Amino acid sequence: xxxxxxxxxxxxxxxxxxxxxxxxxxxxxxxxxxxxxxxxxxxxxxxxxxxxxxxxxxxxxxxxxxxxxxxxxxxxxxxxxxxxxxxxxxxxxxxxxxxxxxxxxxxxxxxxxxxxxxxxxxxxxxxxxx
Amino acid sequence: xxxxxxxxxxxxxxxxxxxxxxxxxxxxxxxxxxxxxxxxxxxxxxxxxxxxxxxxxxxxxxxxxxxxxxxxxxxxxxxxxxxxxxxxxxxxxxxxxxxxxxxxxxxxxxxxxxxxxxxxxxxxxxxxxx
DNA sequence: ACCTAATTACGAAATATTTCGTAGAACTTC
DNA sequence: GAAGTTCTACGAAATATTTCGTAATTAGGT
Numbered sequence: 063x064x065x066x067x068x069x070x071x072x073x074x075x076x077x078x079x080x081x082x083x084x085x086x087x088x089x090x091x092x093x094x095x096x097x098x099x100x101x102x103x104x105x106x107x108x109x110x111x112x113x114x115x116x117x118x119x120x121x122x123x124x125x126x127x128x129x130x131x132x133x134x135x136x137x138x139x140x141x142x143x144x145x146x147x148x149x150x151x152x153x154x155x156x157x158x159x160x161x162x163x164x165x166x167x168x169x170x171x172x173x174x175x176x177x178x179x180x181x182x183x184x185x186x187x188x189x190x191x192x
Numbered sequence: 193x194x195x196x197x198x199x200x201x202x203x204x205x206x207x208x209x210x211x212x213x214x215x216x217x218x219x220x221x222x223x224x225x226x227x228x229x230x231x232x233x234x235x236x237x238x239x240x241x242x243x244x245x246x247x248x249x250x251x252x253x254x255x256x257x258x259x260x261x262x263x264x265x266x267x268x269x270x271x272x273x274x275x276x277x278x279x280x281x282x283x284x285x286x287x288x289x290x291x292x293x294x295x296x297x298x299x300x301x302x303x304x305x306x307x308x309x310x311x312x313x314x315x316x317x318x319x320x321x322x
Numbered sequence: 323a324c325c326t327a328a329t330t331a332c333g334a335a336a337t338a339t340t341t342c343g344t345a346g347a348a349c350t351t352c
Numbered sequence: 353g354a355a356g357t358t359c360t361a362c363g364a365a366a367t368a369t370t371t372c373g374t375a376a377t378t379a380g381g382t
Contacts, residue, residue, distance in 0.1 A: 069368085069369060069370085070279065070369085070370090071369075071370065071371095072369095073279055073280060074279075077279075077280075077282075086329095087329080087330090088328085088329085100371085101371070101372055101373095102328095102329090102372095103330090103371080103372055103373075103374095104370070104371050104372060106329085106330070106331090107331095107332090107370080107371075107372080108369095108370080108371095110330085110331080110332095111369090125328090125329065125330085125377090125378060125379070126328080126329065126330095127329085127330080136291070138280070139280050139281060139287075139288075139291050140291055140294075142276060142280050143276070143288070143291050143292055146272060146273070146276050147292070149200065149203055149204075150203060150207075150268070150269050150272050151269060152207075154302075155292050155293060155298045155302060156298070156302040156303075156305050156306050156309075157269075158269075158273070158292055159289050159292055159293065159306050159309075160306065160309050161266070161269050161270055161273050162273055162277070162285050162288055162289055162292075163285060163289065163309070163310070163313060164270075168285045168286070168313075170314070170317050172284075172285060172286040173286075173310060173313055173314055173317070174314070175286050176286050176289050176290065176310060177307070177310050177311075177314070179286075179289075179290050179293070180293070180303060180306060180307050180310065181307075183293060183298075183303055184300070184303055184304070184307070187300050187303070199338085199339060199340085200339090200340090201339075201340065201341095202339095216359095217359085217360090218358085218359085230341085231341070231342055231343095232342095232358095232359095233341080233342055233343075233344095233360090234340070234341050234342060236359085236360070236361090237340080237341075237342080237361095237362090238339095238340075238341095240360085240361080240362095241339090255347090255348060255349070255358085255359065255360085256358085256359065256360095257359090257360080
């Protein structure tokens with residue numbers, strides 16, 4: 063049983079929900095409209111499908127339904143990462159990480175942060191099998 | 193102009209080509225068949241489409257055509273990384289990296305390798321704006 | 323009550339992707 | 353050179369995703 067990743071349109075909806083918290087279709091559609099042309103019923107339909115799939119849950123107590131995501135952002139990120147890792151990087155996390163940091167305009171602050179994180183990780187492995 | 197990412201089926205073909213070098217449809221199909229059921233003409237069609245899209249080039253000098261990728265593996269990895277970065281991580285490479293390394297069973301050897309890489313990166317930024 | 327605006331439900335078209343069958347050409351073998 | 357095998361071309365079905373129009377319902381204002 064491996065989790066499925068949301069489609070592109072679904073992910074856009076999720077991003078708004080994770081950022082703003084539970085929202086109505088209109089609220090989501092207004093956010094998305096700032097980025098691109100998208101009809102109200104298009105957003106509605108996507109969200110209805112997501113609800114049917116179990117990606118969202120909705121509160122129908124008022125006429126205007128309020129939706130919220132059923133998965134945590136970090137879990138979804140992990141699932142999508144794993145997919146990319148296996149499909150494009152042969153499962154090698156180090157290759158992926160180096161690609162992510164390589165030519166990119168990652169800031170020094172970010173690099174420092176990652177290094178700190180890495181030191182922690184290494185620390186926590188004291189005693190592991192090498 | 194932002195590059196487009198290959199579809200799942202296309203990526204599977206590319207992975208074989210990057211690993212094995214220029215190959216025939218039969219060779220690709222045999223590799224893919226080790227992983228999953230897939231008909232010969234299915235693989236053929238995918239590769240024909242990829243050629244039409246400019247993802248592959250083929251040598252037709254012999255009856256059995258020989259295909260090779262037109263993009264480097266690393267460029268494709270980067271394009272796919274960027275897409276994931278922007279669609280699921282709000283553009284934050286550090287979040288992505290930490291997600292990749294976090295709960296994962298990344299080996300100590302890999303972590304060491306990444307740290308080395310990171311030190312190089314930081315070294316190369318001496319004199320950058322902080 | 324009537325009109326208008328907002329909302330949901332639903333079907334279906336449009337697009338993208340994946341799969342495969344069939345036909346015909348090119349090569350092999352006997 | 354006939355029969356069988358391997359290959360490409362092509363169309364089309366199957367599936368997945370995205371988009372939107374229309375109809376019905378509800379709420380609010382006048």
